[in-house]
Structure formats: C-alpha cells, structure tokens
Amino acid sequence: MLDVAVARARILEKLAPCGQETVSIASACGRVLASPLLARLSNPPVSVSSMDGYAVCAEDAQKGATLTIIGEAPAGHPSSLTVTKGHCIRLFTGSQIPTGADTVLIQENMQRDGNTVTLLADGQQGQFIRKQGQDFQRGETVLPAGHLLTARDIGLAAAAGHVWLTVSRRPRVGILATGDEIILPGDPAQPDSIVNSGAFMVTAYLNSLGADAILLPVARDNGESLSAAIEHASHLDLLVTIGGASVGTYDLVRDAFKPHGLELDFWKIAMRPGRPLMSGQLGKTPMIGLPGNPVAAMVCSLVFVQAAIRALIGQKVSEKLETETAILGSDLKQNDQRQDFLRCTLTPQPDGQLPLATPFASQDSAQLNILAKSNALLIRAPHAPAVKAGTVCNIMRLP
Ligand SMILES: Nc1nc2c(c(=O)[nH]1)N[C@H]1C(S)=C(S)[C@@H](COP(=O)(O)OP(=O)(O)OC[C@H]3O[C@@H](n4cnc5c(N)ncnc54)[C@H](O)[C@@H]3O)O[C@H]1N2
Numbered sequence: 001m002l003d004v005a006v007a008r009a010r011i012l013e014k015l016a017p018c019g020q021e022t023v024s025i026a027s028a029c030g031r032v033l034a035s036p037l038l039a040r041l042s043n044p045p046v047s048v049s050s051m052d053g054y055a056v057c058a059e060d061a062q063k064g065a066t067l068t069i070i071g072e073a074p075a076g077h078p079s080s081l082t083v084t085k086g087h088c089i090r091l092f093t094g095s096q097i098p099t100g101a102d103t104v105l106i107q108e109n110m111q112r113d114g115n116t117v118t119l120l121a122d123g124q125q126g127q128f129i130r131k132q133g134q135d136f137q138r139g140e141t142v143l144p145a146g147h148l149l150t151a152r153d154i155g156l157a158a159a160a161g162h163v164w165l166t167v168s169r170r171p172r173v174g175i176l177a178t179g180d181e182i183i184l185p186g187d188p189a190q191p192d193s194i195v196n197s198g199a200f201m202v203t204a205y206l207n208s209l210g211a212d213a214i215l216l217p218v219a220r221d222n223g224e225s226l227s228a229a230i231e232h233a234s235h236l237d238l239l240v241t242i243g244g245a246s247v248g249t250y251d252l253v254r255d256a257f258k259p260h261g262l263e264l265d266f267w268k269i270a271m272r273p274g275r276p277l278m279s280g281q282l283g284k285t286p287m288i289g290l291p292g293n294p295v296a297a298m299v300c301s302l303v304f305v306q307a308a309i310r311a312l313i314g315q316k317v318s319e320k321l322e323t324e325t326a327i328l329g330s331d332l333k334q335n336d337q338r339q340d341f342l343r344c345t346l347t348p349q350p351d352g353q354l355p356l357a358t359p360f361a362s363q364d365s366a367q368l369n370i371l372a373k374s375n376a377l378l379i380r381a382p383h384a385p386a387v388k389a390g391t392v393c394n395i396m397r398l399p
C-alpha cells in the first residue's frame, strides 16, 4: 500500500492550472488571480486632506496667528490658487492640497471671523495630509498571481482602477457516485437504500474551494451504467468517483473504465479511512476514485482532492499536509501500517496552551454524525507507538 504523502505527490504531478477567464470585479470575490495585479492609478492620486479644515504654510501653523481665507476647495474641485504666508484655503476631507500649502489645520482649532481665521492651537508641518501614492503607486504590484480574492482585495482592485480581473477558470469537476443502493435525498427508499450523502458533501466542499463541481447521474453497479457515465468525463478537468473502488464483486469502477482508456496510477493506500483510494487518467481527464464510505470520501477529499483543486486553480500547494500541534485528550493504542485520520474535537485551552484534541470513541467511516460534530482530524503516522493523554499530537482543522 502506498504512503499518503507519496500518493498526494503522485496526484499533484499530473495536474496543471486549467485556464483563465476575465470577470468583473463585482463577481471576482473568491476567485484566484491568474496574473499579478498592477495598479493603474496611484492612491491617493494626489496629496489630499484627511480632515475638514484649512490648508496653510507650516510657518503659519502657530497658535494666535490670523490668516486670510483666499478660497475654498471642496473634494473634487481643486483650487488653482497658491497658498502663501499669511493666507489659507478652506478645504474638506478628500480635498486636493493646494499649491504652496504643506499643512492642514482642523476647523475645531480655528476661530473663523468672516474672511479670516485665527489659530487656537499650534500645528505640525505636514499634518493631516495623505501624501500622493502613500497607499500605492501606479504600476506597483498590489496583488500577486495565485492570490485568492477577498472582499478587501476587490476594494483594492477597484481603487487601483480595475474593472475586469483575469482569474483562474473554475475547474469543472464531475462527481460520480456509484452503487445500486444509492438514492438521492427524497427519493422513495427501499429498506436498504443509502442516500448519496457522499457526493453532496464532496460537491459542496469542492465548490467551497472554487471548483465548478456538479453531481453526475448515479452509476449503477454494472459495466453498462458505468460506461454511460463516462461520456460526461471528456468535458471535465477532474473526474471524482465515489464507491465501487474496493475488492467486492460489484466494485466495478476500475474494470468498467479500463476499456475507456483508464490508466490507473495507483489503487490502495496506507490510510484510514481511505484505503481503496484510486488515482489515474481517463483519456485526458485526471480521475480520483474516492472510497464509498462517506467519511472516507470526505477525509480523502480534504487530503487529496483539495490539493488537486488548488493545483487546477493555480494556487500554491504545499508538499506536506498543513498540520498543527495539539495535546492529546485520551490514550491511544499502537497504530498499524495505515496513517490514521481520527475524527476528534479540538477544545481551546486557557493561557496560550495548545488545544486539546480528543478522538471520538467510534471511528467508523460511515458515521456522518460524528464527522459533523468533529472539528479536527488527529493524524497518526503508520506504526506510531501507544501514547498517553497529555502528549503532543498533530491535527488538521476541519473546514
Ligand atoms: N474485503 C474487503 N472489504 C473492504 C475493504 C477491503 O480492503 N477488503 N475495504 C473497506 C474499506 S476501507 C472501504 S473504505 C470500503 C470502500 O469500498 P468502495 O469504495 O468499494 O465503496 P462501496 O463498497 O461502493 O461502498 C462502501 C459503503 O459506502 C456506502 N456508499 C457508497 N457510496 C456512497 C455515497 N455516495 N454516499 C453515501 N454512502 C455511500 C455504501 O452503501 C457502502 O455501505 O470497502 C471496505 N470493504
């Protein structure tokens, strides 16, 4: 059985970014920038006031001085006048600083009398001025390629003068559940029907990562039905199957896909849950075969498919799984040859201590209730020795 890290690297080896498209800034939140974003404008474009008040020469910024108001410059209406000693211009937050002025005095510290103002306090040279380009300069790279755009970045892109952004195309991912017992939520159920929770869960997760994932029609446990399902694969950037991957008589995915050009890279890895994970290529379409047990399908999605989606979107993928340390909340027996991903609760601890990770007593890979109540996976290396509660362990937080 293949090591988890090796399996992950082998999946990533086959994947390259799937393309780009241009979208408006209004719909770019959550997308990934395909190329560095250079500012088309400087921010602020000119030096502006950060307060409502008066633009003066610094040498006049002394308590008791009386200055003559020579004009007014609301934001968007710059003054063409030059401020000289003994004079000032009335301005407002966002007003361009007039020529000659290098200091802004706030109106609360001024006593106005008709066309003059008297200073009630000293001012510092340069105060209350937002310098031209102090936020960013035209031509500056404000966001790097591969960056996941947040609402804050949309604000930045707009301020930098962009209406359209080139982002990675959302990878088209088909989720193909298999099995005669599988029904859709709400379908009339036979006594032994199993609802397609796995595909809904994986689809929701992959869409949350930026994929354009859809549920394909459920394939039945026969070659014909599985073959028909493959027709959809050629339009996909990634095919993800669920179930039919193990060693049972009706676990037909490998055999049914072979005549359609499936080149299997690996099948079976040293992981729990997730042993029957498959990876290969169906014609030009990369394929990942997830185990049918829904918890195993989700854990494998977190460990492998998440990285695959990031690679297809052109985001950086760390070679190693991103883990954190925690304190083990209960004793654990010696591990066998499979790397374990135990569903656990992670409880914050006071005074900067590491959080407490307590695995659930049942780790059955069909228990969605426990998966939903978990907020982390506790990771144990193959053959890890028995450990006592209180020791440091590795965890992955669950989204
Ligand atoms: N003799 C062996 N039996 C099994 C082995 C093994 O090594 N030797 N491996 C076990 C492990 S580990 C897993 S995981 C499962 C996975 O097998 P498959 O990938 O072939 O999955 P199925 O047999 O199709 O289904 C397993 C289980 O999950 C339910 N299921 C399937 N699809 C879905 C879905 N979309 N949503 C919800 N539930 C689903 C299905 O009804 C079965 O109960 O094999 C073990 N057996």
Ligand code: MOO
Binding pocket: 271, 272, 273, 274, 275, 276, 291, 293, 296, 365
């Ligand atoms: O590895 Mo299976 O994935 O035990 O449920």
